[in-house]
Amino acid sequence: MTQEILIIGSGAIGLSLAVELKLRGASVTVKSRNFREAAVHAAAGMIAPQAEGIPSGPMLELCLRSRQMYPEWTRKLAEISGLAIEYWPCGILAPVVDGTTPDFAREPAREPVKSRVGIARSGLPAYWMDGDAVREYQPGLGTEVTGGWWFPEDGQVDNQMLARSLWVAAQTLGVNLQEGSAVESIERQDGQVVGVRTRDGIDRAYRYVLATGAWFEELLPVPVSPKKGQMLSVRVPQGEKSPLQRVLFGPGIYIVPRRNGQIIIGATSEDVGFTPGNTPSGMKGLLDRAIGMYPALENYPIEEFWWGFRPATPDELPILGASDWSNLTLATGHYRNGILLAPISAKLLADSILEGKTDPLLKQFSVRRFDRRVAQSNTIATPTNHYRSMSSNLTSPTASSIAFATPSALATAPENLLEIAGRQFQSRLMTGSGKYTDFDRMRQSIAASGCQIVTVAVRRVQTNAPGHEGLAEALDWSKQWMLPNTAGCKTAEEAIRVARLGREMAKLLGQEDNNFVKLEVIPDPHYLLPDPIGTLEAAGQLVKEGFAVLPYINADPMLARRLEDVGCATVMPLGSPIGSGQGIQTAANIRIIIESAKVPVVVDAGIGTPSEAAQAMEMGADAVLINSAIALAQNPPVMAKAMGMAVEAGRLAYLAGRIPVKERASASSPQTGTIASTVS
């Protein structure tokens, strides 16, 4: 068997993965029944996690991560293939029509509406405009439009160019592309795939990936079905300049203007199996809605119509990752968002196939959610149930918990308490409140961790960002000390403003004397690295205003000293980028900070496992702050418990003092006085 990776399917997903695997040095073959039938050609190419109204949770996170990858990903593909790809972050305007107000617009904007333009409730950039404002912004909208949402970070890619570029990039890199090679069956034996059968015989490889889009069920009994979409395009009349410079995404209709004057109009969503062709009723429905939203289209020449099949699963979420066969990876079900999700799918699957790294996000899209057998056995071990049985063990006074009491008492002895700005805490673990799938899970996890300080993103709570609606009220603040943070602030000014809001929020929730703020000034959306200058500037001001400032910083010893000098209550150097789970990559600098700091040092961000939390504490950190590793674990409450124990273990180890590292062995039992030496 060769070390070849064999991908079945050459659509957006199969080709993106082929390119990624090849770029990382793998040997790759792609079997493609028919490149032209792939949905990637039929799509509109919208990069639209916000306009699609995807609710907060793993899917939105996947989409946002992918959207963020788009500029660099398309640049790289264009460079390899030598073919331009038009990626246009033009923003998407979602007009609202009377009686069809989409979910995200149902409540009015919380922040004061400045004239006729309001800022959205979502933590992501989104702006509400009333009827007059939206018309000013986009002249020519139909009379039925009563307002609209503007999503400046959504956009579009020319999916036809993308498809060509993916194919040529794969070819250029040396992927073995076998067009016209339809796989008829997948041969399986002893829990493994042993080959794929085509009309020419059996092909074997070391690993296999099934990426056949809407046709997935033909080869494997997994619930993926085709959702047909009909589309058409018109063209801006010759000599006229396109009046549309952004995508319009209305109820049941979208209008996607390309820079070359073509305007794509889509799309129907039909459960008609693989029935081919465009229908008069499909076309009429699209044209009626499109003209209603943007009447000028009625006189534009029609250029083309077509259709395609989206791969849809029952929950409309993709299937990504491992299967019941150890060497078979699954990649399908991207439904309406396969163009958007191509880069992140390729990255996460390549990480898993080549490096055995399973991003926690990938687990959310496992095929196992459709497996009745597995689902049933899972109910016994679902996070909540498992946690319940575990927590009852932990609270009952068993022999082991009694035996454990002495060291715990040491860790919580008065001289060993964590003290920040005059306030004492027994637990040295701080946790975050974001990224949980639901509030119950969050509450259970925070309780299981034993932490006493919980940080809350003020801005996201204020704007009711997805997953943050009612978050602040969801926790019992008589048991936890709130650490409001300024996440989402890019400048010192914003952070100062949000810190003040945070203080008000803590007051409203009953913590009258809470002046704590976790200061985050992060202009860089990619690595979420803090701005040292903005942080120092904001810290100085906030200290003057009476805040206890806990600044999140890169592990920079000089900056830590400057922040201490301006009066910060702690310093919070990062272990590695937020949410990366890369552990403590900055150990050498953190050691220097710990050595010289007179204020508590809290290692914040990047901790992925309990052993890394313990490592930070063994190094002498005063506390750690952990969010993603708990919230995104398969079983958050149990991971929270593990983190709490690790922090305590690490602290005890630090207090106990480790043995020095020696170059030579040193025997555990005496070398003299043994029987042999006594006899002789």
Ligand SMILES: Cc1cc2nc3c(=O)[nH]c(=O)nc-3n(C[C@H](O)[C@H](O)[C@H](O)COP(=O)(O)OP(=O)(O)OC[C@H]3O[C@@H](n4cnc5c(N)ncnc54)[C@H](O)[C@@H]3O)c2cc1C
């Ligand atoms: C009308 C329409 C509009 C859309 N608009 C958007 C949009 O604006 N934004 C967005 O993000 N997404 C959009 N999508 C969705 C997106 O196009 C799909 O999610 C994505 O293309 C799916 O990619 P895939 O690789 O899984 O499948 P496909 O791209 O369909 O590719 C599957 C490939 O597998 C091959 N294959 C099948 N069976 C076999 C076999 N037995 N052996 C070998 N090869 C086989 C097929 O020939 C095909 O080439 C749209 C889809 C449609 C139909």
Ligand SMILES: CC(=O)[C@@H](O)[C@H](O)COP(=O)(O)O
């Ligand atoms: C919630 C919070 O404050 C995070 O920004 C923090 O830095 C934790 O990082 P991880 O999510 O990597 O644990």
